[in-house]
Amino acid sequence: MWRFTWRGLLAHKLRLALTGLAVVLGVGFVSGTYVLTDTIDKTFTQLFSDVTKGIDVAVRGKESFTTQAMEQRQPVPEAVRDQIARVEGVKAAEGNVFGYAQFVGKDGRPVTTGGAPTLGTSVYTTPELQGSVSLRSGRLPAGPGEVAVDAGTAEKEGFKAGDRIRILFQGPPREFTVTGVVGFGEADNMAGATLAAFEMGTARQVLNRPGVFDEVDVVAAPGVSPEVLRDRVRARVGPGYQVQTGAEYAEENARAIGQFVDFINIALLAFAFVALFVGSFIIVNTFSIILAQRARELALLRCLGASRRQLLRSVLAESALVGLVASVVGVGTGILIAVGLRELFSAFGGDLPTTSLQVRPRTVAMGLAVGLLVTVLASLLPALRATRVPPVAAVQEATMAAPARIGPVRIVLGGLLTAAGVALLLAGLFTGGGELSLTAAGAVAIFLGVSVLSPLVARPLSRLLGWPFARWAGQPGKLARQNAMRIPRRTAATAAALMIGLALVSLVTIVAASMKASVTRVLDETIAADYVITGPSGGMAGFSSDLVRRLASQPGIESAAGVRPGAFKLDDGSTQGLAGVDPPAYFRTVRTETIAGDLAGIASGGLAVQEETAERHGWSVGDTVTMRFPVGGTERLQIKAVYAENQLNGSYLIGLSTYQRHYADQLDAIALVKARPGTPLDASRAAVDRAAAAFPGVEVRDQAEFKRSQAAQIDQILILFYVLLALAVVIAFIGIINTLALSVLERVRELGLLRAVGMTRGQLRAMIRWEAVIISVLGAVLGLAIGVFFGWTLVYALEEEGITEFAFPAGTLLGLVIAAGVVGFVSAVLPGRRAARIDVLRAVTTE
Numbered sequence: 001m002w003r004f005t006w007r008g009l010l011a012h013k014l015r016l017a018l019t020g021l022a023v024v025l026g027v028g029f030v031s032g033t034y035v036l037t038d039t040i041d042k043t044f045t046q047l048f049s050d051v052t053k054g055i056d057v058a059v060r061g062k063e064s065f066t067t068q069a070m071e072q073r074q075p076v077p078e079a080v081r082d083q084i085a086r087v088e089g090v091k092a093a094e095g096n097v098f099g100y101a102q103f104v105g106k107d108g109r110p111v112t113t114g115g116a117p118t119l120g121t122s123v124y125t126t127p128e129l130q131g132s133v134s135l136r137s138g139r140l141p142a143g144p145g146e147v148a149v150d151a152g153t154a155e156k157e158g159f160k161a162g163d164r165i166r167i168l169f170q171g172p173p174r175e176f177t178v179t180g181v182v183g184f185g186e187a188d189n190m191a192g193a194t195l196a197a198f199e200m201g202t203a204r205q206v207l208n209r210p211g212v213f214d215e216v217d218v219v220a221a222p223g224v225s226p227e228v229l230r231d232r233v234r235a236r237v238g239p240g241y242q243v244q245t246g247a248e249y250a251e252e253n254a255r256a257i258g259q260f261v262d263f264i265n266i267a268l269l270a271f272a273f274v275a276l277f278v279g280s281f282i283i284v285n286t287f288s289i290i291l292a293q294r295a296r297e298l299a300l301l302r303c304l305g306a307s308r309r310q311l312l313r314s315v316l317a318e319s320a321l322v323g324l325v326a327s328v329v330g331v332g333t334g335i336l337i338a339v340g341l342r343e344l345f346s347a348f349g350g351d352l353p354t355t356s357l358q359v360r361p362r363t364v365a366m367g368l369a370v371g372l373l374v375t376v377l378a379s380l381l382p383a384l385r386a387t388r389v390p391p392v393a394a395v396q397e398a399t400m401a402a403p404a405r406i407g408p409v410r411i412v413l414g415g416l417l418t419a420a421g422v423a424l425l426l427a428g429l430f431t432g433g434g435e436l437s438l439t440a441a442g443a444v445a446i447f448l449g450v451s452v453l454s455p456l457v458a459r460p461l462s463r464l465l466g467w468p469f470a471r472w473a474g475q476p477g478k479l480a481r482q483n484a485m486r487i488p489r490r491t492a493a494t495a496a497a498l499m500i501g502l503a504l505v506s507l508v509t510i511v512a513a514s515m516k517a518s519v520t521r522v523l524d525e526t527i528a529a530d531y532v533i534t535g536p537s538g539g540m541a542g543f544s545s546d547l548v549r550r551l552a553s554q555p556g557i558e559s560a561a562g563v564r565p566g567a568f569k570l571d572d573g574s575t576q577g578l579a580g581v582d583p584p585a586y587f588r589t590v591r592t593e594t595i596a597g598d599l600a601g602i603a604s605g606g607l608a609v610q611e612e613t614a615e616r617h618g619w620s621v622g623d624t625v626t627m628r629f630p631v632g633g634t635e636r637l638q639i640k641a642v643y644a645e646n647q648l649n650g651s652y653l654i655g656l657s658t659y660q661r662h663y664a665d666q667l668d669a670i671a672l673v674k675a676r677p678g679t680p681l682d683a684s685r686a687a688v689d690r691a692a693a694a695f696p697g698v699e700v701r702d703q704a705e706f707k708r709s710q711a712a713q714i715d716q717i718l719i720l721f722y723v724l725l726a727l728a729v730v731i732a733f734i735g736i737i738n739t740l741a742l743s744v745l746e747r748v749r750e751l752g753l754l755r756a757v758g759m760t761r762g763q764l765r766a767m768i769r770w771e772a773v774i775i776s777v778l779g780a781v782l783g784l785a786i787g788v789f790f791g792w793t794l795v796y797a798l799e800e801e802g803i804t805e806f807a808f809p810a811g812t813l814l815g816l817v818i819a820a821g822v823v824g825f826v827s828a829v830l831p832g833r834r835a836a837r838i839d840v841l842r843a844v845t846t847e
Contacts, residue, residue, distance in 0.1 A: 022279035022731045023326035023371050024333055029272035029727060031334025031367040036341050037265040038358040043187075044257045048250040050185030054131040055246035056226040057218035057233055059084060062242045065567035065575055065630050072567055072630040075212035075664060080237055084216055087232050089224035092126040095213030097203050100542065100667055101196040102697070103149070104166040104173070105157045110697030116192035120169070122203035123148065128219045133197075137161060138180030141199050147176040148197040152189035154181045167196055168696065169206045170666050172546055208664055268341065270440075271724045274504060276374050277444070278728045281451070281497040282735035283378035285490070287319065288385070289739065308387035319379035320372060327371025331364055344723060414452030421445030425790075429797035446786065447503070451496040454782060458488035458495070465777050469770045476763045479754075480770035483743075484778070494739040495779030498732035502783025502820060503790065505725050506813055510791030511798075512718040513807035516711045521805055522647045523707055529561075529589035529672035531688050532706040534699045542667030547695050551671065552585070554687040556679040561585035562668030564659055568652075569628040578607075578652035580659025589672035590648055597621035597641030599653075606640040608653040614642045629662035647802050732779070733827045736772055740831035751838050765832035769825050776824025780817045788813075 052058070061074030076095065085093040101120025103111040111118070123140045124130045130140075136151050138161035147167065149159050159165060163178045182197060184190060197203075204210060220229045226245040234243040244252065335357060425442030466481030473480070484491050533551075535543040542564075551560035564580040583603045592599060595611050602608050607627075609619060619625065624636045637658070643649065660666060675684035685702070692698050701709060751764065759767075788808070795806045 020322050020326035020329075022282045022734055023276075023323060023375055024330040025727055025731055026272060026276035026279045026374070027327045027330025027367045027371040028333035028337045029275050030269065030370055031331045031363055032337030032341055033265060033268040033272055033334075034363040034366065035334055035338035035357055035359055036268070037261050038360055038363065039338070039356075040264070041254075041257075041261050042358050044261070045250075045254045047184060047187050047190065048253045048257075050187065051132050051190065052246045052250040052253075053185075054128045054219065055217045055249065056220040057230050058244050058246060058249040059216040059218065059233060059237060060214070060242045061630075062240055065569065072663070073214070074240075074630050074633075075209070075214060076216050076241065078211050078213065080241070081213060081216045083236055084218060084233055087229070087236050089221050089229045089232060090218055091221040092128065092219040093216055094124055094126050094129060095122075095200070095216050096124070097122050097200075097207050097209040097212075097214050099207035099209065099214075099665055100168075100170060101206065102168040103153060103157065103159075103194055103196065104168065104696050108696055110168060111153060111157055111194055112697070113192055113194060116190075116194075118194045119190070120167070120196045120198065120203065120207050122200045123197045124217075125200075126219060129217055132184070134183045134185060136181040136183050138178070140182075141179045141197060141202070143199065144202045145176055146179045146199065146202075148180045148182050149178055150189040150193075150195040151181050151183040152192075153194045154178075155188065166696075167206075168544065170208050170544055171206070172544065173694070173696075174206065208666065212664075268724075271727065274500070274725070274728045275731055276370065277447070278497045278500050278731045278735075280374055280378040281493060281500075282731065282738060283319070283375055284381060285493045285497075285735060286738055287315070287379045287382035288493070289490070289743065311387045312383050315383035316376055316379065319375050319383070323372040323375025324368070326375070327368045330371055331367040334363070334367060335359065344720070410452055411456070414449050416449070417445050417452060418449030421447075421449055425793065429793055443790065447496075447500055450499070450782065450786060451492070454492035454496060454499070455488040457782075458492040458778065459485050461778050461781065462488070462491060462774055465781070466770075466774045469774065473766065473770055474763075475759070476766035477770050479767045480774060483767070483771045484774040490739070490743075491775055491778065494736055495775050495782060497735040498729070498776060498779030498820065499783040499786065501725060501729040501732045502780045502816060503786040504728065505722065505816060506784050506787030507790040507794070508718060508721045508725070509809055509812055509816070510788065510807065511794055511803070512714050513809040513812070514791070514795045514803055514805055515714050517805035517807040518803045519710045519714075520707055522802070523703065523710075526591050526646055526648045527589070527672065527703060527706075528591050528674060530675045530684060530702060531673040532701050532703070533671040533673065533688075533692065534701075534709075535667075535669065535697065542665075542669050543671075543695055543698050545666050545668050547692065547698065548668060548671050550691040550694070551673055551688060554691050556676050556684045556687045558674045558676040559585040559588040560671060560673045561589050562671045564656070564663070564667065565669050566659065566663050567630070568662075571626040571628075576652060577650060578654055579650055580654050580656050580663070582656050586672070589674050590646070592646055592649060593644035595642040595644055597639070599641045599643065601640035602653060602655040603657070605655065605658055606638040607658075608641040608643055609639055610646070610649065610651045611642050611644055613651040614639070631664055632662045635662070729823075733776075733823055736775060736824060737827045737831060739775075740768060740772055740828055741834065743831075751835055755838070761836035764836050765828075768832035768835050769828040772824040772828035772831075773821045776820045776827070777817060780820035784813055784817065 059076060059080070061076060065072040078095070081093055081095045084090060087093075098119055098121040100118065102118040105111050123133070133140075136154075138148070141148050147165070149165075153159065159178055159181070161178055161180055164175055165178060166173055166175050176196075176198075182195070189195060198206065218229065218233060220226060226247070230243055230245050230248075234241075237243065338357060421442045421444070423442070424438050424445060428436065428438030428440075428442055431438070462481065462484040466477070466484055469477030470481045471477070533543075533547070545562055545564070548560045548562040551557055561582055563586070566578050566580060567575055568578060569575050583600050587599055597608070599608055607625065609625075614620065619639055619642075621639050621642060624638050626634060626636050628634045637654070643653075673688055675681075685700075688700050692700050699709070754764065755761075792806060795803050
C-alpha cells in the first residue's frame with residue numbers, strides 16, 4: 001500500500017501542488033509571526049541589558065499609574081537619594097531624570113518616531129554607570145547649552161558634534177550644541193525612541209523635575225552583591241519605593257515590552273489561523289475531487305483484497321506527505337514573511353526594532369505540526385468517504401462526486417452549528433469584559449455551519465447569479481450556469497473559502513465605516529471650537545502648554561483650551577484616566593451638558609464626573625472621592641459637577657491648578673480654539689497659524705480638516721487589515737483555480753464532446769471563466785451576508801467604547817463583490833487554457 005500511496009502522489013503531483021501552496025502560505029504566516037516576535041523579543045532583552053549595564057540596584061516610585069496611553073510613577077525626592085548614598089555597601093548613588101524632548105530637524109520639522117517616545121534624559125557622571133551608554137563620537141554634555149544625540153537620530157537627521165539644533169520641551173523650545181553621539185551596546189537608539197541627553201542641571205530644568213528624580217541608580221562597593229545591597233537599600237527607603245537589582249530591573253522592562261510583543265504575536269497568529277482555516281476547505285475539496293476521480297481504482301484495490309483501513313491509511317499518508325513537504329517549505333517561507341511583516345509595520349509608522357532573525361526550534365516544530373495537523377484533519381472526511389467505495393464499483397462507471405440531494409443530517413448539523421455559533425458569538429461580545437475565546441469559537445462555528453448549509457442555497461443562488469451570463473454570454477454562459485448548479489455541494493465548498501475571506505473583509509469595512517460615522521457624530525455634537533490643534537507624530541506626542549497661552553493672546557481669538565491627560569488610582573486600586581482643563585476656556589470650546597452642580601467650580605479645585613460613572617459609584621455633587629496621584633500622593637477631591645456622557649470629556653475632569661500639583665509633565669495632548677464672533681475666517685486662521693509657527697510639528701486643522709484626519713487614521717488601520725487578510729483571499733482563489741483545474745480533468749469526455757459538436761476553444765475558455773465568476777460572486781455574497789451580521793453585532797457590542805453609529809458602506813461592499821468576480825475571472829485563465837487544449841479524439845474515447 002505504501003508503494004500505491006507514493007504512486008498516487010506522483011500521479012497527482014501538479015494537482016496537489018496547489019493544495020500544498022495553501023498550506024505553505026498558512027504555515028509561512030505562522031512561522032513568520034514567531035520569527036518576527038522572537039527577533040523583537042531578543043532585541044529588547046539585549047537592549048535593556050545594555051541600558052542597565054553597571055546598575056547594581058535601581059530605586060523607583062512603587063506606585064505605577066498605567067493607562068492605555070502612558071505609564072507614570074511617583075518621583076523619588078532628592079533626600080531619598082542622599083539616604084541611599086549613606087547605606088553600607090553603596091559605592092555611588094546617582095539620580096536620573098527623563099521626560100519629553102523632541103528634536104527639530106534641519107528642515108525645520110520635528111523628528112517623529114511613528115509612536116516610540118521622544119525622550120530627554122540626564123547623563124551619568126559615575127564611571128560605572130556610564131557603561132550603559134556607548135559614546136560613538138565626541139563627548140558627553142557638561143554644560144547648560146549642550147546635548148548628546150542618539151546615533152539613530154544623528155544618522156537619520158545628519159546631526160554631528162558642533163551642530164546647533166533646536167529641541168521642543170514642555171516649556172518654550174531651546175537651542176543646544178551637539179557635543180556627541182551615543183548608542184546602547186550595538187543598538188543605535190532605544191527601540192526606535194529618540195534620545196536627547198543633558199547634564200543633570202539642564203535636564204531637571206527642561207524636563208520639569210526640580211528637586212526630584214525619576215529613579216536612583218546605585219553602584220555596589222567591591223565585595224557586595226546586588227542582592228545584598230538591594231535588601232539594605234529596601235530597608236532604608238521603606239515600602240513606598242520599588243527596589244530591584246539591575247538584572248531584575250532589566251527583566252521587568254523586557255517583560256513589559258514582552259506584553260506588547262505577545263499582543264503582536266496573538267494578532268498575527270489570528271490572521272495565520274484564518275489563512276489555515278481557509279486552506280482547510282481547499283484541502284477537503286481537492287481530496288474529494290481527486291478521490292472521486294479514482295473511485296474505480298479504489299474499488300479495484302478492494303477487489304484485490306485491500307481493507308478499508310488500508311485505504312484510509314493510504315489516503316491519509318498521501319495527505320501527510322503533502323502536508324509535510326508544504327510545511328517544510330512554509331517554515332522557510334516564514335523567514336521571508338517575517339521580513340515582509342517588519343516592512344509592512346514600518347510602512348504604517350510602527351517601526352519594530354530587530355536584530356538578526358531568530359529561528360528557534362519551537363518555530364520549526366510549530367510550523368511542521370500545524371501544517372501536518374491541518375492537512376491530515378482536512379483530508380479525513382474525503383478519506384473516510386473513499387473507504388466506502390464498494391468493490392462492485394470496479395466494473396461500473398463509478399463516481400464519488402458529491403450528490404445533488406441535500407440530506408436531512410446535513411441540514412440538522414448545519415443548523416445546530418450555526419445556532420451554537422451565534423450563541424457563542426453573542427455570549428463573547430456581550431458578557432462583562434468580553435470573552436475573545438468565545439467570540440472566536442462562535443465565529444468558527446458560524447462559518448462551519450453556513451458552509452454545511454450553503455449547498456441548500458448554492459443551486460438557487462447560482463441560477464440567479466448566472467442569469468446575466470446565460471442571457472448575454474450565449475451558450476458558454478448557459479453552460480457555465482448549469483455547471484455551477486449541477487453539483488451544489490462542490491460549488492458551495494469551492495465558494496466557502498472565499499466566503500470566509502470576504503466575510504472578514506466586509507466585517508472590517510463595516511466596523512471602520514461605523515467608527516468614522518461615530519467620530520463624526522461626536523465631533524459634530526461636542527466640538528464648538530473652530531480649530532483643533534494636535535501634536536507631532538500624528539497627534540501621539542504632546543506639545544508645550546505655552547502654545548495655548550500664545551493662542552489666547554492673539555487678536556480675533558475668543559478662547560483657547562488645552563487638554564492634559566493623566567492617570568490616577570481610586571481607593572479600590574483601579575487605575576483611571578482623567579483630563580486636566582481650564583474650565584472657562586474649555587467649556588466654551590466643548591459642548592457639555594451639566595446634570596448637577598457647576599462645571600466652573602473645578603477651576604479652584606475638586607472634580608467633575610460623568611453621569612454614568614457617578615451612578616456606578618453612587619456619587620453625587622458634594623461627595624468626596626479619594627484619588628491617588630503620581631505626584632503629591634493621595635488627595636480627597638470634592639465632586640463639583642456631574643455632566644452628561646461626552647466622548648471628549650471622558651469620565652473625570654479636573655482643573656489645571658489641581659493637575660499641576662499632581663503631575664510632573666505638563667503637556668497638552670490637544671488644543672481647541674474658538675474664534676471671536678465676527679472675525680473673518682482667514683483672519684482667525686492666520687492668528688492661529690502665527691501662534692503655532694513657534695511650535696514645529698503641531699497640526700492646525702479646522703473642524704472639517706480634523707474630521708478628515710480622523711477618518712484618514714481609521715483608513716490607515718483599515719488598509720493594514722486588508723493587507724493581512726489578503727493572504728486568506730489569495731488562498732481562496734487558489735482553491736478556485738484548483739477546483740476548476742480538477743473539474744476540467746474530471747470532465748474530459750464532456751469537454752471533448754462539446755468540442756466535437758462545434759464549440760470553439762474560445763467558447764470553452766469563456767465557459768470556464770464564467771463558471772469561475774459565478775462561484776466567486778456566490779462566495780462573496782455569502783461572505784457579505786455573514787460579514788454584515790458580524791459587523792452589526794460587533795458595532796452594537798462596542799457602543800460603550802464610543803462606536804455608537806452603525807454604517808453600511810453599500811458602495812464599498814458592492815465593490816468587493818465586483819472585485820471578487822474580476823479575480824475569479826482571472827483565476828480561470830489557466831484552467832480555461834488547459835480545457836481548450838484537450839484533444840477531441842482522445843477526449844471522446846475517455847471512460
